[in-house]
Amino acid sequence: MRPHLRYPPGAPVASATLGETVAADLGLDAVCAAMAGGDAVLLAAARSGLTALAADAATVRYRQEVFADCCAHPDRIRAMYEIACAATEVRRWTIGRGSRPGGKLLLALQPITELMTLLHRLRAECDRGAAVFRSAGLTELCAQVRATLPDEYFDEVGTHLAALDFEHGTHLSVALGPGNKPVDPILHAPPRSRPRGLRRRSGAFEAIDDFEAGATALTRFRSRALAEVADVVSRAADGIGDFFLRLRTELAFYLGAHTLRQRLEQAGVPVCVPAVLPARSPGLHCVGLRDIGLCLAGELVAGVDVAAADRTLLVVTGANNGGKTTFLRSAGIAQIMLQAGLFVAADEFAAPVRSGVFTHFAPEEDRTLTRGRLAEELAAMSGVVDRIGAGGLLLCNESFASTGEHDAARLAGPLFAALVDSGVTVVVVTHLHEFAAARSAEARPADLFLRAGRADDGTRTYRMTPGAPRPEAHGADLFRQVFSAPREAGTGY
Structure with a gap:
């Protein structure tokens, strides 16, 4: 079984x-x-x-439905x-490689017994969840668990696990190969009670004079018969464990998102279910978009409105400290x-x-001093x-x-034009x-120029707000704000 909570069954x-x-x-x-929330x-x-x-859009909507179920029924999840x-x-x-299969079987029985108990609990939860879940992902998970794990399954597995204790010994048979040598040992259902006396069977056999050698041969046949059973039990425990690990990971993601x-919402930040535009559509549309990181830090964040659903290049200019980078981050996080x-x-x-989300932010200085910042930028952009x-x-x-503005324009202009012409949507915050x-003068209909408000x-x-780029960044506003601030007594600043 697989949970299929993030990708529809059968989908790539x-x-x-x-x-x-x-x-x-x-x-x-x-x-x-x-x-x-501190949980690893x-x-x-x-x-x-x-x-x-x-x-693809279908998988996005599939996940949105699962998440909606998680928000509606967090206790069940x-x-x-x-x-x-x-x-x-x-x-x-x-267990070591040289150990006997009987030991491997014994060590596999305890965990699979515990896992079967947990499977039974999961089936009970799926019985309850089937009545309330509406998403295809959780509905299919509940249906799969209920169909795969009926009561008869647990009864049968319980019977097999009890039999593997071999309380009354083992029952195995072998075939006779060339030279009447025993081959192909087969393990049968164990006897329900320990046999008493000798069981007479017709047939000829050759007695073994060396009892210890005979005992060793019997042990070897028993081990060969148990080896396959031990492998089956071990693989079954591995399969159940793998299913639960996948289920834990996928449920943990949605529970974490619900916590976020x-x-x-408790901080008064609006949230919405995003709409998915047709594939290969350019741009984006947002009303009241906020940076989650700043909201989590307790900052008062102003929502940003941008109508650019048909634009492939967004150029954001304007005042220093005007929220341009914050908008860029919020747009990226929203897309993710x-x-x-x-x-x-x-x-x-x-x-x-x-098809992909990429960033190119101004890098820090290379501390190895092997190349400058421009070389770092060019290498990152090449990647x-x-x-x-x-x-x-x-x-x-x-x-x-x-680098200098003229050289930067000669680099940025052709590069961004080529990316946009190749079907890439580019959002640029720049001074x-x-x-x-130069780009604004071309008056391309798929371009949108925004300015940080002041x-x-x-x-x-x-x-x-939409507007043509201007040369000033209003750094003097920050100068007056900083240098006119009251100085602390005794600091000299």
Whole structure:
């Protein structure tokens, strides 16, 4: 059995491509930590789930339905999760290569007995969940467990496990091969009671004068007969354990997402189920989009509205400290949350499923001093270009700002034009006015230019409004704010 809570049964397991720096640039570690709440299992599941993004709209909707069930019935999901956790903690014993099959069988019986008890508990939970779950994923899981594990199954397995104790000895037979040598030992159902006296059977046999040699031969035949049974029991325990491990991982991801949603709702942050636009659609649409990382930190975050559902290049310019990078991160996290099948921190959000999500943020100085920042930027961008394809999303933050503006414009202009012409949607936060102005002058209908909002008194509105790029970044506003701040007594600052 397989849980099939993240991919529909029979569907190819395909994930969108993620850039190597996406997690660090977008602050996904903070999101995963909030999902986990200090639980190592939930943390691992969060990291796995937010990087194994669905590559098609059908899988996204499949996950959204499962998550909706988890939010509607968290107690049922948590009960199943706790059973899966208990199963993964069942101790499995190992045995050396030279040990006898009887020992291997004995060590496999205890864990499989415990696992069967947990399977019975899971079947009971699925009986209860079948009446309330509505998603295809959880409905199919419950139906699969109930069909595979009826009462008759547990009765039969219980009978077999009890028989494998061999309380009244073993019953095996062998065939006679060339030279009347015994071959092909077969283990039969054990006797129900220990036999008394000798059982007379017709047939000729040759007595063995050496009793110890005969005993050794009998032990060898018994071991050969038990070897296959021991392997079957061990493989069965492995199969059940693997099922419970997968179930724990998939349920942990949705439980972590439910915890994150509760935290955001308690903080007054709006959340919504994102809409999936048709495949290969450009751009995005959002109302009240927020950065989850800042919301979790307790910051008051202004929602951003952007209508760019038909745009392939978004260029964001404007005032320093105006929320441009925050918007870039929020758009990236929202895209990842969408393709993970979860919610988005916004009033409304719509975007297509991307073939990949990549970031290119201005790097730190190379501490090895082997190359400068521009060389680092070019190497990182080359890696992105090698991996990104049509339908991908590229988020750039101050790319090529480490060189002169004229040279940066000569680099950025042709590069971003080629990416957009190849079917990539690009969102650029930049202070490179020469590049932005030259691109704006081309008046391409698929381009959208946004400016970070600023009031007349210099106050930042943290809104993105459509507007042509301007050369000023209003750094003087920050200068006045910092240097006019009251100085602490005795500090000299």
